[in-house]
Amino acid sequence: MSLNSLSRRRWMQSAGASAVIAATGSMPRRTFAADPLPNVHEIGSRRELFVDEALIETRDDVDLVMHRPRDEGQVLAFDKPWEGGFSAYATVIRDGDRLRLYYRGLGVAGQDGNRAETTCYAESTDGIEWTKPNLGLFEVQGTRENNVVLADAAPVTHNFCPMLDTREGVPAEERFKALGGTVKSGLIAWVSADGTRWRKLREQPVIPSDQVAYPHFFDSQNLAFWSQAEQQYVCYFRVFQDKIRRIARAVSDDFVQWSAPVLMGYRHRGGEAPIEHLYTNQTHPYFRAPHLYVSIAARFMPGRQVLTDEQAQAIHVNPRYFKDTSDAILMTSRPGSDVYDRTFLSSFVRPGIGAHNWVSRTNYPALNVVQTGPTEMSMYLNQDYAQPTAHLRRYSMRLDGFASAQADYHGGELVTKPLAFSGSQLALNFATSAAGGIRVEIQDASGTPIPGFTLAESREQIGNEIQRVVSWKSGPDVSPLAGRPVRLRFVMKDADLYAFQFRDGFTR
Template sequence: MRHCIFVFMLIVVQLISHSQSTIIAEDNVIHIGSRRELLIDHYLIDKLNNVRLVLNHPRDEGVALEFDKPWEGLFCGYCTVIKDGELYRLYYRGSPKGGADGNSNEVYCCAESKDGIEWTKPELDIFQLQGHSKNNIVLADAAPVTHNFCPMLDTRPGIPADQRYKAIGGTMTSGLIAMCSGDGLHWKKLQEEPVITTTMVPYKYMFDSQNLAFWSEHENKYVCYFRVFEGGIRRICRTTSDDFINWSNPILMEYRTHDGDAPIEHLYTNQTHPYFRAPHLYVSIAARFMPGRQVLTEEQAKAINVSPKYFKDTSDAILMTTRGGGFYDRTFPGGFIRPGIGARNWVSRTNYPALNVIQTGPAEMSVYLNQDYAQPTSHLRRYSIRLDGFASAQAPYKGGELLTKPLTFTGRELTINFGTSAAGSIRVEIQDSSGKPLPGFSLAEANEQIGNEIERVVTWKQGGDVSSLSGKTVRLRFVMKDADLYAFKFGG
């Protein structure tokens, strides 16, 4: 009798334990729906076996735009690229002479493109400057907003036509001032008072960089990221708003990796924006500033005619991500775009990325860097990279595996953005939450995916229809050989 009671109690304990583990597992399930997920961090990754996440470096495509007009010049900067329908717009500060932040000589200019590759400067008749009535100036006589004016295309549903474009700009003296426009060319203040003030920010110094805002469909609110100083280091704060006027108390962003805290470095600009193919993921291509890290000698600086005092620091572009909240993921602490060959690339405040990544071809996207700062050759340069290709999960020739965390999806097919060698491949197994292969979707039934495509439908012997698993908790097991996996997506 006692033995029976003991066995009964043991079974009950096991059932309770199994029930609790099931609840815990369900609590940890990630619901991705039909979102595109990039292999850019460890957010969805449970295990890696002989597979590693690698940072992919963009390719230099040369000069995109020269800052050669009399009102542009050496100190052009704080660029923003926006795609509005079939038109690309580039906004940037015009400043031929150095001076205090927010001085009256600063203007904001505009260039346009049909493809994001070839750019022209429109001849507008909005402001007259230095005797030129036809120019590409969209904002003047608006100091200090013209120091770091940063536009956005407002995609919030129901926005009035005359507020399709919004922008913020200003310094510590003025606070961040909100602007709006119907056409992206003619601008006015949204209200006279600044929308984010120094009294809201518990730090000693702020706003003296490119501060940005955007409408987040993921969070269903406006999000703003701006620069502060904390502990003598340039840091980033985040605040949110429902109406672009009233903003929450800012929080200081932290930096993390999947296994701990990341280094705190000077980040001059943050350039955080929703990735256009996966807007729940905010990509930050930030300017990392290394004060006092001098490369050039006085003689080298004179040879390239760099403005005095602008060659005693260095900077480059780094990659971070965030999905909202109070921290950036810094899976890759190294440089995303390194300074190029030659003295011109190693001066102070050069290599600063423009805000936003845009698509510039069927399989290509582009990021732009402000280069040759404080030099007569000041310009904007374009760098291209594969769609979704900021980073990838990479397996060597001898092979490896990636296993996701438990997730649910919606859709009837799984597509992958991938590339293999001629000898390489990717096979996908779909498992239940416990790791057991599901009938019809086991590794033995998976077809090899060989090639190099932005969107390939994954198939098994019975085909590619996964709709029977939609809404159920599953894991994905990617078995890879000499291959890169950039992204995957359920849908169809």
């Protein structure tokens, strides 16, 4: 679902940064375990997405369906002499009305953490057209006319991963933070005021190697962010467990002292999920619902060779990098949890048509999903790894459109667990066919319909909107029910329900 350039430009001009990061409601400090009322989920005014079963009590002929992003084409070629086929580990950061992109520059394969690795930078106002500014900060391959923000800093430039620190009161000179390093160095912290000029936070690693009780670790993109939900910094990094690439999690109050890492587990709809090699995890708070951590991870299939020697030679891939395959998968997690929900085991982004998509370490997602239009968000993938055509590619989705609760033409219904909300209106992100629709009933905690909000009194919602206020015969006001344990019953036909949210101030 791509927007034309005129509507996108008008959105950028009229909305600015305030519309890019939508209001997400308040979140209590570090409340992960028991809710104040037994068996009642306190959602307040949070936006809730149908990416897992966390709030679902029953589903009758309604499926949770993953929606694959749409390929929007190449947006950035790694074609500079200091970039090349081994450019990798990209991070995209929304900073007001600007998008910042960071990635490793490397033209020739070498040992992890070698001196040839640099950190490169590009920027964009719309997420489609990207520029590489001549920053003049470092001399690389005989010139300062380059887009390099960090060089001569091995081994951190192997996997340098920045973040925009949104913690209240963060010093201006530490507005940006980053982690980088290998098993030999540990994870070293860097800070920056402007996102381009970086300095070490301290000489010693903030997560030393002797703090990690695994045989091998850090040899991939290791990320951190300030969690609004947890009110602390959270780091997800790569480890090996039983010779399989896994993910560990640690937390910190100050970005310097970190907890002992905990290995992340995986579940699939109530049971255990398969343990697969996940090369990068790309876990981040979803910008429209920061209590939901979205992970678009790189799934690595070692030894799963697709190309013949002749096909590999034809695309000029490095001969060491076509004996494996990889794709992108979707996982989610919640604040304080040491488990990922792999609600959908299938690939989120499949490799594309052509031999160049079926080589080792290609199709690796960049960190962070960002808004790129009034109804659109985008993710980015490294593609054509170890090839002369290496580049970054954009994929688009509707806002909140990772997955949906879906009913077909014959209809179905979904009932939530008991919820307690704040606000005066209920809004849906949904789509129906011309023949389809959604009706909403509000029940008490025992499942009894509440007068005034019964299914018979519900006005059918038909259409395709990011934000539609639900109404009943008496109108849309649900404030008399705020704070009370209630259930939502969605009766659907030929429809997708992506998200719902209680809050004030919505208009149709």
